[in-house]
Amino acid sequence: MAKTINDLELKEACVQAAREVIAEQGVEGLSMRDVARRLDISHQAPYRHFPSRDHLLAEIMRRCFEDFANFLDMSAKNHSEDALRGMGDAYMGYAAQKPLEYRLMFGTPWPEPAAHPELVKHAVHAFDVLRQNLLKKHGHQKNAKKQAELEAMFIWSALHGLATIEQSNVMQHLVLSKGVQAHSKDFMMCMIQSALASGKSEEFMNHVV
Amino acid sequence: MAKTINDLELKEACVQAAREVIAEQGVEGLSMRDVARRLDISHQAPYRHFPSRDHLLAEIMRRCFEDFANFLDMSAKNHSEDALRGMGDAYMGYAAQKPLEYRLMFGTPWPEPAAHPELVKHAVHAFDVLRQNLLKKHGHQKNAKKQAELEAMFIWSALHGLATIEQSNVMQHLVLSKGVQAHSKDFMMCMIQSALASGKSEEFMNHVV
Numbered sequence: 001m002a003k004t005i006n007d008l009e010l011k012e013a014c015v016q017a018a019r020e021v022i023a024e025q026g027v028e029g030l031s032m033r034d035v036a037r038r039l040d041i042s043h044q045a046p047y048r049h050f051p052s053r054d055h056l057l058a059e060i061m062r063r064c065f066e067d068f069a070n071f072l073d074m075s076a077k078n079h080s081e082d083a084l085r086g087m088g089d090a091y092m093g094y095a096a097q098k099p100l101e102y103r104l105m106f107g108t109p110w111p112e113p114a115a116h117p118e119l120v121k122h123a124v125h126a127f128d129v130l131r132q133n134l135l136k137k138h139g140h141q142k143n144a145k146k147q148a149e150l151e152a153m154f155i156w157s158a159l160h161g162l163a164t165i166e167q168s169n170v171m172q173h174l175v176l177s178k179g180v181q182a183h184s185k186d187f188m189m190c191m192i193q194s195a196l197a198s199g200k201s202e203e204f205m206n207h208v209v
Numbered sequence: 210m211a212k213t214i215n216d217l218e219l220k221e222a223c224v225q226a227a228r229e230v231i232a233e234q235g236v237e238g239l240s241m242r243d244v245a246r247r248l249d250i251s252h253q254a255p256y257r258h259f260p261s262r263d264h265l266l267a268e269i270m271r272r273c274f275e276d277f278a279n280f281l282d283m284s285a286k287n288h289s290e291d292a293l294r295g296m297g298d299a300y301m302g303y304a305a306q307k308p309l310e311y312r313l314m315f316g317t318p319w320p321e322p323a324a325h326p327e328l329v330k331h332a333v334h335a336f337d338v339l340r341q342n343l344l345k346k347h348g349h350q351k352n353a354k355k356q357a358e359l360e361a362m363f364i365w366s367a368l369h370g371l372a373t374i375e376q377s378n379v380m381q382h383l384v385l386s387k388g389v390q391a392h393s394k395d396f397m398m399c400m401i402q403s404a405l406a407s408g409k410s411e412e413f414m415n416h417v418v
Contacts, residue, residue: 028237107316110378123379146386150396153374153389154367157397161370162362169319170332177355179418180362187359188366190413195404204399209388 011049013039015063018056023100027108030057054111058119061110064101065122068094072129083133084196088159088189095163106160130156147205151196158188220258222248224272227265232309236317239266263320267328270319273310274331277303281338292342293405297368297398304372315369339365356414360405367397 017038021030032053036043050056071094072087079086095102105123113120130152138144162184165171171181195201226247230239241262245252259265280303281296288295304311314332322329339361347353371393374380380390404410 026237028235106373106377106379113378113382120382124382124384127379127383146389149385149389150392153371153385153393154397154400157370157374157393158363158367159370160374161366161368164315164373165362165366165369168315169322170315170336173322173329173333174336175333176358176362180355180358183359183418184362184366186417187410187413188363190409191363191404192400194407194409195400198403198407200399200403201396204396208395209392 007048010041010045014046014049014056015060018060019100022060022104027057027104032056054115058111058116061104062116062119062122064105065119065126068101068105069122069126069129072126076129076133084155084193085189087130087133088155088185088192091159092163092185095159096166099167102163107164127152127156143205143209146209147201150204150209151201154195155192158192162188216257219250219254223255223258223265224269227269228309231269231313236266236313241265263324267320267325270313271325271328271331273314274328274335277310277314278331278335278338281335285338285342293364293402294398296339296342297364297394297401300368301372301394304368305375308376311372316373336361336365352414352418355418356410359413359418360410363404364401367401371397 014035017035018030020038021034030053032046032050033043035046035056039045046056050059072090075086075090076083105126110116110119131148134148134151134155135144138147141147166181166184223244226244227239229247230243239262241255241259242252244255244265248254255265259268281299284295284299285292286295319325319328340357343357343360343364344353347356375390375393
């Protein structure tokens with residue numbers, strides 16, 4: 001028995017149902033048929049809004065990246081005296097509190113990117129929050145953009161690495177000393193900030209790049 | 210028609226066939242039935258060596274971790290003047306050259322660890338190569354083990370993060386300046402080493418932990 005549901009509601013209901021399928025079965029388990037079954041609507045109904053399963057997935061991922069980028073941006077602005085620290089904390093908090101969304105963005109294959117420019121745009125925006133903040137620091141000096149990008153890659157790598165390691169299977173078996181796991185994030189932010197303040201970044205730009 | 214194959218050969222053939230299935234279909238696609246079909250042997254034959262699909266998977270992962278840990282260990286020893294740099298390069302090289310093995314170890318859920326102590330042992334060994342090398346540096350000072358572990362988590366996070374980001378979908382869309390991707394690893398190693406040499410690690414230990 002098909003429910004009565006208007007068009008906008010249908011679109012949102014499909015997105016919501018698809019997120020539930022992904023949460024339960026992983027992204028590989030997502031199919032238009034499952035979404036329709038979960039909503040008790042005809043198998044054809046989801047196609048009114050999404051030409052394919054990949055379009056539905058791309059829409060979910062686009063929303064994740066948009067949400068994530070805005071969250072990072074806001075956190076940087078709310079910690080204007082130390083935007084990097086604000087972003088770092090926000091990044092790690094997001095990964096811990098929204099593991100499903102985090103894995104969708106960074107741990108699963110994307111639907112064909114060329115077909116989903118909006119997904120790409122919002123993903124790049126998330127990186128740009130970090131890139132632009134670092135660029136401000138270097139201003140108009142020679143190679144400023146390149147240096148900001150190298151620093152952004154370093155910072156992002158460390159954050160992404162810790163976020164995924166903390167959710168990995170191996171973590172619980174390492175038998176780390178008391179306090180190590182709890183302090184890992186703060187220690188890492190301290191290491192990142194001392195590396196950036198060391199002058200070695202400028203030295204690298206002058207001698208290597 | 211079942212092939213003639215002795216017991217040891219059968220075990221190795223199962224491991225090899227399972228690796229091929231994983232390479233083609235991902236770890237979710239691995240089943241004992243597929244392995245048997247690929248080897249043209251009876252469906253029961255793989256069970257002579259592996260009680261279940263998870264035991265077969267655990268054996269493959271155990272071998273990956275053993276291989277990886279030995280490789281890191283050797284690289285650290287071959288660069289005794291700068292063991293950290295040797296390990297860092299080895300780590301990134303392994304991830305780039307063996308993406309399948311790397312993803313198996315760090316990007317997919319493990320079979321129930323309690324049932325596979327050998328898998329756990331070799332995974333911890335890989336981390337210990339890093340942990341022990343850092344511990345040497347700190348010797349017997351107070352909190353040496355804790356400091357070595359915090360540093361190990363920082364270094365591992367940065368390496369793991371960059372290794373996975375470089376293989377991610379978003380990478381190609383960031384439109385990074387020329388040379389940034391090629392220099393990312395060297396820049397990161399430079400940042401890690403300057404952070405460790407800055408004295409901030411000791412300061413953190415004294416004030417925070």
